[in-house]
Amino acid sequence: MSRSFVEVSGLGKSFPAKNAVPVVVYDNVNFALNKGEFVCIIGHSGCGKSTILNTLAGLDEPTTGAVIMNGREVKGPSLERGIVFQNYSLLPWLSALKNVEFGVKARWPEWSKAQVREHSVRYLNMVGLDHALERKPSQLSGGMRQRVSIARAFATQPELLLLDEPFGALDALTRGVIQQELVKIWSETQQTVFMITHDVDEALLLSDRILLMSNGPNAVVAESVHVDLPRPRQRTTIIHHPGYYTLRNYLVDFLVNRSGDREGFGPGAHPRAVNPLSQDSPSAEPEPAVTTRAIKQLAVS
């Protein structure tokens, strides 16, 4: 069996609680990422997505199980895994430019000052912050901070990019621009991207595969949905693709109706691979009913 680029097996995380019964966020999470793949993970708030991402990064020790990357177990953080943290994590005493340079200098210590600066400015330009290079994070808006954090992670060109809701604080327009930039960078390099998002449309626009996580505690990665839409994808045109709403309905249905259904997902197994667009898949029939059901369900809850 050929090994995947990243393999997550038997991952478990529990936090000790005061009343002696530990909080089990998840106890058996399995999935794999192929080299060069763009994978999004979707699940309800608090199900453990950030915890999984931190474990992939090597910042967090799993209670059980392991993460294997390139055939080696992830034991700690590495420059090969770049992260955009959910809370940005910029160094507040450094300007936007210095924050990006911080990462670039760590990655290429042999570079000259001018080289570091030129490279950092290029990535800040890319996220549209060329006018705010010298500003401190406290003088930037939430979305601008998030963009500095994105620039810092992208500028170090890691093999694996880990993004924790990287576009959460951005307006639709900026979000669209940076999504395009992300896809461009990703398609030009051999980078693998693992991204957390709450936005179903964003996941469909960007990913090859979407992992669906059930609600915690004892959450599992229940399904791995193949996004069989042609690339390059455009925000404006992708919605007219005949398969788009089938996929979208499938995801929304999962989030609204099935994510809490714990018995539905056997423990220990790998996530069930589904392709809602292929004919032999049971959920492939065009199903507008799902949307109505989902919307009703949303209105009720």
Added chain:
Amino acid sequence: MSSLKIRSAILSCVLVFSLCAIWEVLTRQDVRSGELSEYEMLMGGAVPEAAVPPPSAVLALAWEQLTDPFYDKGPNDKGIGIQLGYSLYRVLSGYVLAALIAIPVGFVVGMSPLMYGALNPIIQVLRPISPLAWMPLALFIIKDSETSAIFVIFICSIWPMLLNTAFGVANVRKDWINVARTHELSSLRTAFAVILPAAAPTILTGMRISIGIAWLVIVAAEMLVGGTGIGYFVWNEWNNLDLTSVIFSILMIGCVGMLLDLVLSGAQKLVQYSE
């Protein structure tokens, strides 16, 4: 904002001026009243200079002293500049020595819970000891009054810097440490590039508290060890019953203390950041 500043400056001038005016009037009456106080009767009425001087006399002396602050006419008659210079030299040597030890040790204590647990009880016992209580021991062991004074400054300024450094380092946000970890920074680089700037405002607060305490303590220490310095100068002028000089030196002590604090608060502003 600036109009507020101007108004408070005017108000503070008015306050100082009226206090001086009241003081002037009261001391003039004192001089005029022919009756001898109990103290003067005890001293046989031979102490006309011992009366509290009016501010005008202090001002006159201040002018005289400040126009020629560095004259030196023997061990008992040196200019105020020289005396302050001696005190500043002692304060700064003791203080710098304390900083050189307190900041690295505070760093280690802040980084390692083991060291914190081990050193904390020792620090808590040593910290509340009045620095002057060390003086006899210091004089006996060091056998040099100059060095003993520096030692007393050292011992009184070390604690705030040590504790603040340890506290600042221990409370650096986990997120920032994680940024260093994900960029594979060595422990040394992490200490200098992340922990030091993150803890710098807290460290500077400790340094500011320390310099204030050191300046308070040097006056008392120099009164004890004698010889030179502003503390000795005050005591010597009291022995000469020259209250004008005493008041003038008290004011100078206040001014220098304020300048020292200004320097450190300036440094603190430089490293301050807002999240």
